[in-house]
Amino acid sequence: MPYKKFCLVCSGKQCASGQSEEIYKELKKLTMEKGICQDVQIVRTGCFGLCSKGPIVKILPDETFYVNVGVKDARAIIDEHIIAGQPVENLMLRHENPAKESRFYQKQVRIALRNCGIINPEDITEYIARDGYAALSMALFEMEPKDIIEELKKSGLRGRGGAGFPTWMKWKFTHDIRDQADEIFIICNADEGDPGAYMDRSILEGDPQSVLEAMALAGYACGSSMGYIYIRAEYPLAIERLYKAMDQAREYGLLGKNILGSGFDFDIEIRLGAGAFVCGEETALIASIEGERGMPRPRPPFPAVKGLWGKPTVINNVETYANIPKIILRGGDWFSRIGTEKSKGTKVFALTGKINNSGLVEVPMGTTLREIIYDVGGGIPNGKAFKAAQTGGPSGGVITAEHLDTPIDYETLGALGSMMGSGGMIVMDEDDCIVDVTKFYLDFSVDESCGKCAPCRIGGRKMYNILRKITMGKGTMEHIQQLRALAVPMQKASLCGLGQSAPNPILSTLRYFEEEYLAHIRDHRCPAGVCKALVTYTINPDICIGCTVCSRKCPNNCITGERKKPHVIDQDNCIKCGICYEGCKFGAVQIA
Amino acid sequence: MDTQQELRLSDDLLAFIDIWKEKRGNLIMILHRIQQDFGYVPKKIAIELSRYIDVPLAKIYGVLTFYHYFKQEKPGRNTLAVCTGTACYLKGAQDLLHEVENLLGAGVKQTTEDGEFSVEAVRCIGCCGLSPVMTINDEVFGVLKTDELAGIISKFHSKSSGQQ
Ligand SMILES: Cc1cc2nc3c(=O)[nH]c(=O)nc-3n(C[C@H](O)[C@H](O)[C@H](O)COP(=O)(O)O)c2cc1C
Ligand code: SF4
Ligand code: SF4
Ligand code: SF4
Ligand code: FES
Ligand code: FES
Numbered sequence: 001m002p003y004k005k006f007c008l009v010c011s012g013k014q015c016a017s018g019q020s021e022e023i024y025k026e027l028k029k030l031t032m033e034k035g036i037c038q039d040v041q042i043v044r045t046g047c048f049g050l051c052s053k054g055p056i057v058k059i060l061p062d063e064t065f066y067v068n069v070g071v072k073d074a075r076a077i078i079d080e081h082i083i084a085g086q087p088v089e090n091l092m093l094r095h096e097n098p099a100k101e102s103r104f105y106q107k108q109v110r111i112a113l114r115n116c117g118i119i120n121p122e123d124i125t126e127y128i129a130r131d132g133y134a135a136l137s138m139a140l141f142e143m144e145p146k147d148i149i150e151e152l153k154k155s156g157l158r159g160r161g162g163a164g165f166p167t168w169m170k171w172k173f174t175h176d177i178r179d180q181a182d183e184i185f186i187i188c189n190a191d192e193g194d195p196g197a198y199m200d201r202s203i204l205e206g207d208p209q210s211v212l213e214a215m216a217l218a219g220y221a222c223g224s225s226m227g228y229i230y231i232r233a234e235y236p237l238a239i240e241r242l243y244k245a246m247d248q249a250r251e252y253g254l255l256g257k258n259i260l261g262s263g264f265d266f267d268i269e270i271r272l273g274a275g276a277f278v279c280g281e282e283t284a285l286i287a288s289i290e291g292e293r294g295m296p297r298p299r300p301p302f303p304a305v306k307g308l309w310g311k312p313t314v315i316n317n318v319e320t321y322a323n324i325p326k327i328i329l330r331g332g333d334w335f336s337r338i339g340t341e342k343s344k345g346t347k348v349f350a351l352t353g354k355i356n357n358s359g360l361v362e363v364p365m366g367t368t369l370r371e372i373i374y375d376v377g378g379g380i381p382n383g384k385a386f387k388a389a390q391t392g393g394p395s396g397g398v399i400t401a402e403h404l405d406t407p408i409d410y411e412t413l414g415a416l417g418s419m420m421g422s423g424g425m426i427v428m429d430e431d432d433c434i435v436d437v438t439k440f441y442l443d444f445s446v447d448e449s450c451g452k453c454a455p456c457r458i459g460g461r462k463m464y465n466i467l468r469k470i471t472m473g474k475g476t477m478e479h480i481q482q483l484r485a486l487a488v489p490m491q492k493a494s495l496c497g498l499g500q501s502a503p504n505p506i507l508s509t510l511r512y513f514e515e516e517y518l519a520h521i522r523d524h525r526c527p528a529g530v531c532k533a534l535v536t537y538t539i540n541p542d543i544c545i546g547c548t549v550c551s552r553k554c555p556n557n558c559i560t561g562e563r564k565k566p567h568v569i570d571q572d573n574c575i576k577c578g579i580c581y582e583g584c585k586f587g588a589v590q591i592a
Numbered sequence: 593m594d595t596q597q598e599l600r601l602s603d604d605l606l607a608f609i610d611i612w613k614e615k616r617g618n619l620i621m622i623l624h625r626i627q628q629d630f631g632y633v634p635k636k637i638a639i640e641l642s643r644y645i646d647v648p649l650a651k652i653y654g655v656l657t658f659y660h661y662f663k664q665e666k667p668g669r670n671t672l673a674v675c676t677g678t679a680c681y682l683k684g685a686q687d688l689l690h691e692v693e694n695l696l697g698a699g700v701k702q703t704t705e706d707g708e709f710s711v712e713a714v715r716c717i718g719c720c721g722l723s724p725v726m727t728i729n730d731e732v733f734g735v736l737k738t739d740e741l742a743g744i745i746s747k748f749h750s751k752s753s754g755q756q
Contacts, residue, residue: 014719017732051721196678198718233624233661272624274659291617293658352679352720359721426678440681
């Protein structure tokens with residue numbers, strides 16, 4: 001008997017930290033108690049993308065979204081909604097402004113995330129029920145390998161891992177030399193190293209089968225029978241779901257020997273990363289799968305010709321793969337109608353930082369930053385002013401308020417001095433210091449440099465040291481020139497993308513925020529009040545009402561004053577911890 | 593992890609290694625499995641492994657030292673990790689780290705003297721919506737304030753009553 005209702009419980013990581021598993025169990029228990037487990041199915045799903053409002057529960061077919069659900073709410077959901085048919089008003093996703101709230105999904109188009117939050121990722125039949133493996137079976141029985149590549153070409157799909165290289169071209173290189181090679185490999189890059197992004201993890205946790213199907217399609221198109229998924233060891237849930245997904249796919253004859261009786265063999269093995277960012281770079285990744293230290297190798301030869309164990313290798317990113325079954329099924333023309341002239345389809349962003357609706361969003365290429373931040377993301381919290389959005393992580397740059405209306409695609413972001421990157425999008429407000437954030441990225445790149453070539457190893461360290469001096473109030477005007485002078489040769493002479501792109505955050509922020517650098521150097525002032533060495537806390541006597549809160553909280557006992565009289569900070573002893581600033585409810589403590 | 597665990601390749605491990613021995617590029621996968629069992633890669637095991645799979649010890653250590661994920665020292669009973677990814681950095685991850693160091697007397701990559709806690713800095717654990725984030729073992733603590741740390745940490749201390 002079919003179920004009448006489905007109750008989807010998000011088991012993504014952020015909801016799980018809010019006890020979604022307990023909610024799931026409670027809902028299950030209640031359906032047993034009430035004897036309605038034949039009518040309603042409780043399903044664990046992947047991330048819905050609205051993580052900052054989790055735990056999330058969704059009821060289908062009603063399309064009701066419940067947010068911030070607690071274990072205690074399970075009973076109301078079952079009694080009132082499932083049994084009595086009355087949605088539980090106070091849990092529903094509806095806020096100050098309903099029209100605005102629903103825009104979180106309205107501007108989104110879900111292709112790569114089509115199944116995330118909708119199917120149970122641990123059950124292959126749910127994937128199949130939503131056209132899963134239809135593309136593979138169509139390809140195996142009705143298409144030649146070259147037809148698949150032709151569809152990809154029409155679609156205009158470009159790599160989502162950072163560089164934006166046309167996917168069809170990579171596949172074609174390998175396809176064309178397949179007869180000369182005794183082995184060919186397909187690799188999925190699931191190393192996701194950008195320190196503020198988690199698109200790929202959510203796809204693997206929410207819809208692992210889509211990636212397996214796409215890899216099999218790549219195998220068929222390029223003449224390979226073996227694939228590897230290189231995934232960070234830090235993603236245990238995604239790894240577990242991949243293993244389960246592979247087992248089920250083999251059981252259903254969708255992976256392994258003679259897939260669907262077509263005579264085509266393809267299997268996949270998982271290889272774990274071990275916490276080296278540089279291993280996201282394709283040649284380093286290949287070295288790592290080979291069991292070596294993950295050092296990049298010079299290109300050419302490109303992996304498409306000489307990759308894993310010296311054999312032709314196609315390597316693509318998780319999100320790139322997730323798009324492919326849908327493209328094959330609906331045709332490249334369909335996909336190419338979405339997006340801009342040179343950037344087709346959609347892009348998933350992990351929208352984080354100073355933003356109201358932090359979470360995963362998938363928008364058509366060409367959507368403006370303003371739409372992403374204000375419509376989808378719900379704007380900046382606490383009435384603060386937008387300062388910049390950072391894309392491309394440690395390889396990227398910033399987009400400022402004046403460019404909020406630029407349609408986002410590979411080309412426009414590049415022209416602005418940033419890059420699409422893998423999809424991290426970090427929103428900064430007036431309280432964030434540009435120099436400090438840039439230092440953060442440089443610190444990351446220096447830490448992750450493999451040390452193989454000097455421009456990256458030495459240049460990166462030098463630039464980091466300069467930034468550190470500036471944030472400590474020891475910067476000089478020459479430092480700005482030095483930064484520029486170091487950046488360009490490092491971009492040109494580094495062996496791999498890490499060193500080549502590590503200076504990007506510096507060049508980009510110098511371009512748009514040189515004044516803020518100068519404020520640190522010339523005026524010994526951090527306008528955002530972040531760089532501790534440059535901040536002075538003072539109490540404004542006109543505002544202070546003498547509540548004594550700050551003097552009691554100050555860890556160094558350097559605030560004095562009588563009750564109900566203005567207080568004073570002893571600057572010589574102040575350690576600039578900022579506790580008084582955060583603690584004063586009247587805004588009397590000010591940053592200078 | 594059993595503190596009295598014997599430092600030798602168990603039958604389970606040997607069976608695992610036997611399967612992987614035949615595959616190309618197996619070393620990292622084997623080291624992962626060893627770390628899973630012991631919590632780190634003990635020197636004694638590395639030597640034994642080197643003999644068993646006939647790979648020079650220098651090569652094993654070359655790989656171990658390249659990858660941050662592998663540990664060569666025995667970790668504490670609990671692993672406390674502060675996320676220092678971008679979103680968490682912007683929302684005060686450094687302050688959390690300082691407070692952790694204050695409270696435990698152990699900084700990043702260190703273990704407390706009583707062996708209770710190892711402190712780590714990790715990069716984006718994918719809970720940016722809850723930043724700043726810290727994990728202790730598998731539990732995630734989000735939207736953290738420095739003054740909440742003492743209470744949370746004490747729950748994990750083996751001498752505390754709130755222990756799981
Ligand atoms: C330092 C560095 C780190 C990278 N990290 C990743 C990563 O984490 N995930 C990813 O898919 N690609 C990453 N890339 C890009 C890959 O080298 C490669 O271009 C990509 O996996 C190709 O897949 P795509 O064409 O589908 O984007 C990185 C590149 C560099 C230089
Ligand atoms: S650019 Fe940096 S990360 Fe890349 S090979 Fe050179 S040293 Fe290693
Ligand atoms: S907390 Fe604010 S109002 Fe109260 S004494 Fe301190 S500065 Fe004055
Ligand atoms: S910044 Fe810290 S040390 Fe300085 S006055 Fe305020 S509370 Fe005291
Ligand atoms: S983890 Fe539940 S909505 Fe993202
Ligand atoms: S940056 Fe901390 S969870 Fe993403």
